[in-house]
Amino acid sequence: MGGPVVRRAPLALNREVPGLIVKFGDYPLHHGGVGAIRSLGRLGVPMYAITEDRFTPAAASRYLRRAFAWPTTGTEGPEVLIEGLLRVGRRIGRPAVLIPTDEEAAVLIAEHQDVLDEAFLVPRVDTALPRRVASKQGLHELCGKYGIPSPVTAFPESYADIEEFAATARFPVVAKNREAFVRRTSPAVRGTTRIATPGALLALARGWGERPGVILQEYLPRESAEDWIVHGYFDSGSVPLALFTGVKVRSWPPHAGMTASAYVVGNPELASLAAEFVKHIGFSGIVDLDLRYDRRDGRYKLLDFNPRMGAQFRLFESDSGVDVVRALHLHLTGREVPEGAQREGNRYVVENIDLPALLAYRRSGYTTPHAPRRSSGTELAWLAADDPRPFVTMLARMARPGVKHLHDLWRARRAGGIAPAK
Template identity: 75%
Template sequence: MSFDVDRGVPGLIVKFGNYPLHHGGVGAIRSLGRLGVPVYAITEDRWTPAAVSRYLKRAFVWPTTGTEAPERLVAGLLRIGRRIGRPTVLIPTDEEAAVLIAEHQAELEGQFLFPRVEPGLPRRLASKEGLHDLCVKHGIASPAAFFPRAYEDVERFAATARFPVVAKNREAFVRRKRPAVNGTTRIECREGLLRLAREWGERPGVILQEYLPREDAEDWVVHAYFDAESAPLAMFTGVKVRSWPPHAGMTANAYIVDNPELADLATRFIKEIGFSGVVDLDLRFDRRDGQYKLLDFNPRMGAQFRLFENESGIDVIRALHLDLTGRPVPEGEQLTGRRYVVENIDLPALLAYRRSGYTTPHAPARASGTELAWFARDDLWPFLMMLVRFVRPGVKHLYQLWRTNRRGATAKPR
């Protein structure tokens, strides 16, 4: 690798909430750790996969729920910063962390390094309603959406809607309260929608979107890093082959695929909104009208970011560290055909997709290389710890996700 990294500036993986099996955090630890950069991480306990990585200098055990007051979380970050004892690059792995950092830049500066951004922008981007409004303002295609404010609004929508429709939580921070729906829920009919809506309370915290038929759509992702001028220093595009739950959840299998049109669309949008930092975008290409429709904008690293690397060895986390420490970010073509597999969820996803008969047209016939989310010959403990923590509760959780997704997909009138 032909770039000079500042090994005197550590990185800190910042995560809030209880999700110990997070392969993205492990990937970030390995990405910087293999370059000799000291990496610290906030973990739920001392026995998470991230906490046992050979590349982690120290785990700061700090169980959080995502419901804490921002002042408490900021104070906790500052305490960790003082214990590290030198300026440290912050690497958020969830929306709560990304929003907290953006909204409390004044308190965190000095002890930490992070991209500067308009304080309210990450919260708008993480919100389904805020993102929809930005898409409309800047001419970015997105699924037709409706935001009910009361049950009566749902009734009016149901009277004229074309089913199936998709229900999602309006705000990203569903851990702060009981979510209205468990992830993306497909609703087949008017009666099914009204039945679900009765459980949403006086103010439904949902977005109702048009359903993009899977037989007429393709799932694409963009991972990138943008500098202080909103210029892309690292830009990657890929196609999602499988997710879990099927067609509606976390990426289980994906490939790097060159897509200049998609890269240009993302670059234009991010330049116009003035965002700086790491992004993870989910888009669906609708073959019926030939448009890429933006589904999600995550203003932080995505869990599958290690899929994406260029010929110079740059991924988005390395680009972030290099840029914030004043180093140039080497250019290079992305490693087209490279594959990413999340071992613990790809097998059930593979079985589900085979039953449905769905395939991704743009997936290469053969991978040019494979990056596994958990297994690494030079860092075995995270993989082994994942197995220990996943097998019993993980299988039960996968089953519950599948059942929830299935119930949403097959809701019928009584």
């Protein structure tokens, strides 16, 4: 369970340079942040994190020096967030490597890297690029420019555009929010949404306003598709210093959400495609790419380009002990990133979402042909023998809504009132 404290001779990390997990929004059960804290903390790097409160799983990790409780509301302007980051930097007292865990943080850091350079270490990147690749429309345009396959996509500007699309499109289709993060406005849809019929699309679109903030995309049926993952770290010349490929076995919600279970599977063709695209656009830093292989035409189609570490990044580690977060820290502190092959067959499981995902996938009958019968090892997202408190905290936070509901029900019955709605 989890990973041992040290699998091999330690990497030559600069243990005088801390790492800071940067996250905005309200998603306290984020296993990626816990993974980053453990990945660097196990090797002696002082770790800090911005958290929603003091009782998140990340804040409970034994490898965290300090949690900075900062419950952002979504109404803060960039200048407020930057000042808050600089204030955290002053409390740490020495330059730290910034590790964003969401698009908003990654975009903010890139667009204000000159200011943040005073207190932090960040990859140097075109300030506009992270926002563009995180945007569904911006990514689609870049794919078209450089000949990278992507699903057929429409960008409606009005309800009339949606009516025209509905009259000619092949259903089902997929609706996604056009921008990567929409905390400051109400999102049109909650994540990737599969829409079965033109009538269902038109009914849903009536609530999207005069300028729909969505894209409409062809649906790649799971019966003829495979979900793949690419994680990498690229230097200032867009050269990969670490590059990994894997296959997604299950996600939650099913077929459209966060990775619940995945395997490391070598795929040189996919690695080459990803490296070529990153080189074309000139990106530097950590990338997390989602692609779907369409067996109908034999092409990998790029769905998402996340300009930050993926929550499941600990799936991937080279035989030299490098993952993308370690590569980031090594490179930004002037250390060599050792070469090494990815550990084939390794499995990653997110305990709290894989069980419902497993049940859903069994009902649908879907399996991936690439999952090995036996894994070379399993990395659990939450449970680790050397750091058990994040797992316990995760369970407590998951249970709290249910406990509150039972308490409210008990009080209502004692008072002879009506039970709260489920």
